[in-house]
Amino acid sequence: MSFIKKIDSLYEKLHDKLPAVGKTASFLTGTSVLTANSAMVGLPIWTLGAAKVLTGAKAADDALIAITKYWINSNNAVIDHALPHKDWRINLPEDLSEDKQYLLVSNHQSWVDTSIVQYISQDTLPLTRFFTKFNLIYIPVIGQAFYFLDFPMMKRFSAKAMAKNPELKKQNLLEAKRACRQLKNKPFALLNYLEGTRFTPEKHDQQKSPYQHLLKPRAGGLSLAINALGNELDSILDVTIVYPDGAPDYDDLWKGNIRRLGVDVTRLKIPDELFAAIMDGGYDRDETTKKMMFDWLEDIWQQKDARMTKMLSEFE
Numbered sequence: 001m002s003f004i005k006k007i008d009s010l011y012e013k014l015h016d017k018l019p020a021v022g023k024t025a026s027f028l029t030g031t032s033v034l035t036a037n038s039a040m041v042g043l044p045i046w047t048l049g050a051a052k053v054l055t056g057a058k059a060a061d062d063a064l065i066a067i068t069k070y071w072i073n074s075n076n077a078v079i080d081h082a083l084p085h086k087d088w089r090i091n092l093p094e095d096l097s098e099d100k101q102y103l104l105v106s107n108h109q110s111w112v113d114t115s116i117v118q119y120i121s122q123d124t125l126p127l128t129r130f131f132t133k134f135n136l137i138y139i140p141v142i143g144q145a146f147y148f149l150d151f152p153m154m155k156r157f158s159a160k161a162m163a164k165n166p167e168l169k170k171q172n173l174l175e176a177k178r179a180c181r182q183l184k185n186k187p188f189a190l191l192n193y194l195e196g197t198r199f200t201p202e203k204h205d206q207q208k209s210p211y212q213h214l215l216k217p218r219a220g221g222l223s224l225a226i227n228a229l230g231n232e233l234d235s236i237l238d239v240t241i242v243y244p245d246g247a248p249d250y251d252d253l254w255k256g257n258i259r260r261l262g263v264d265v266t267r268l269k270i271p272d273e274l275f276a277a278i279m280d281g282g283y284d285r286d287e288t289t290k291k292m293m294f295d296w297l298e299d300i301w302q303q304k305d306a307r308m309t310k311m312l313s314e315f316e
Contacts, residue, residue, distance in 0.1 A: 011081070011082050012084040026255055030075075030083075030254030034075060038071075044067055048148070064149060068149060072122065076118070076119050078254070083256040083258075086261070088261040088262075089311075089314075090120055091264045093237075093267060096124050096265075097187075099187050101189075101229070102126070103190050103233060103235075104117070107240060111249070112248050114130065125189045127188065128189045129183070129188060130190065150179050152225075176221070194221075194301075195217060196218045199214065213242075213308040219293045219294055223293060230278065235268075237266070237268070238267070238300065242308050243261060260315055
């Protein structure tokens, strides 16, 4: 028996015979790998990030991406070997490539979602970036990595503050467009959670959402990304994630509590008329373009809602 198989067997036996000990062992393994990797890559990320910002060197950017992929792949190795008895059903198009350019849209139920997207992307999609909050930049290593790797980082302002000072909204849009433009001429997968927040029954009821499993989609971020990157895109991919045993907390992932998971990825076709209108900047100034966008997303969301019902039923 190989060393890796022995490791797999050890975690399986612990989870089977001593579940509490098994969960603790998996959790300590996961958090130790995360902590050690973050500490190890911190200085290289700072050094290469500074070199990239100061010189614009492609070599520095390539090295940053390679280090980040190493960090993600190490986390994925923990998922593969320290979290046993997973019934994870993952369906991906066969012709995805790490050398292409994609927009990803996904439903959002848990902090685990992003780790799942990174897991399914290994050796399949380019490095996944996503819209994130600007104040995360103050988190050591990870926050600065977001900036150096051209994650669109948005400042959140209240509606009252933006009404009083419209320049605040413009600053957000300019930053997002800057980050999107930085992705041109390189492989990327840019993830957008269209619901804008994690699904909860309370939010679902407050919105009076017409969907069973989803909140209402928002169109602004996706429209901005299409406008900035549309001519570069190979595909828009729709990622659907279901947790048959309920939305997990982040520590549930590393304890091995997510035994059942479904992920389905499909391609989306944006209507030519809508694409042309967004590329012309119509979403920000034309109500007809906004309506076309929301009608398109409503159809996608109805299909996704039905897909989630089907995926969940297949686990029963």
